[in-house]
Amino acid sequence: MSGQLKEVRNRIKSVTSTQQITKAMKMVSAAKLRRAQDAIIQMRPYTRRLQDMLSNIVSGSSGEGGMALADERPAERILLIPITSDRGLCGGYNSYVIKLTREVIRTKYAAQQAKGNVTILPIGKKGYEYFLRNNFKVVDSFWDIFSNLAFDNVRRAAVYAQQAFLEKKYDRVELVYSQFKNAATQNFVAEPYLPIPKVEKVKGVKNTDFIFEPAMADLLKEMMPKILNTQVFKAVLDANASEHGARMTAMDKASENANDLLKSLKISYNRARQAAITTELTEIVSGAAALQG
Secondary structure (H helix, E strand, O other): OHHHHHHHHHHHHHHHHHHHHHHHHHHHHHHHHHHHHHHHHHHHHHHHHHHHHHHHHHHHOOOOOOOHHHOOOOOOOEEEEEEOOOOOOOOOHHHHHHHHHHHHHHHHOHHHHHOOOEEEOOEOHHHHHHHHHOOOEEOOOOOOHHHHOOHHHHHHHHHHHHHHHHOOOOOEEEEEEEEEEEOOEEEEEEEEEEOOOOOOOOOOOOOOOOOOOOOHHHHHHHHHHHHHHHHHHHHHHHHHHHHHHHHHHHHHHHHHHHHHHHHHHHHHHHHHHHHHHHHHHHHHHHHHHHHHO
16 A cells, blocks of 8 residues: 555656646747747738739739749649748647648649659758658758748748749749647648749739839849748748747646646545555554454
8 A cells, every 4th residue: 555655646746747847838938939929920911911012913924034933834843841840849730730741742742742753841850850751852951940040041941942943943832831820729721832823813803003113024033032032931930939839838738637637646645545544543443452352
């Protein structure tokens, strides 16, 4: 009986220590989430307006110079950019991104994958390790961006994708990431990146008209890459906020589970101790009765 009590005490101590860790991790993630959330909220309106403007220009153009990044061609070679985290303990966040990436390959690019024409450019250590371990073709130059999250580092990955598209190494480029909604909600999406998607023409609605100064070709040559770089940076900021939100939620749930387990263990401990006391009292009474007899 004493061995059982000791085992329960050790489990209570272990769960209490784990709960302290999960609570601390939740507080750290909450602080990081606040900064990450501010960054993506400030970035979104600017990026959305630039993307809308770029899509409108591409849709309304007649193939003038500078439109190479909007060149539609048969999708023979594919580049997917899944954005995961560097660390775990964030619930199903990383597995959802990986699952969506595989789903995109299965539903849209199965024929290309069978020919070995699907390449993964992972951002984040978890995605990099998974796709490397599962024998996918991997670009291993940009997976560590989150170790120093800055626009210049993200821009290098975006420039690589743009240059590879221009050189016709890839015919389609897609981003797979999580759009941040709130701490408990992430929206996992596969978003076309290259060629630049066009706005569908609605009957009776005229696309926005732009006056270009200087010439359209010169302006687009300068602006297109910068807007596309910003699009990738926005996706990375979205993923960063989603990661911290997912980790905060996961640690909060872990703390609640630890609390429930502690209650159960304490009840078990009290019952075992009560049984031990009852047994000892019974032995004492029995011993006293035997001596009197």
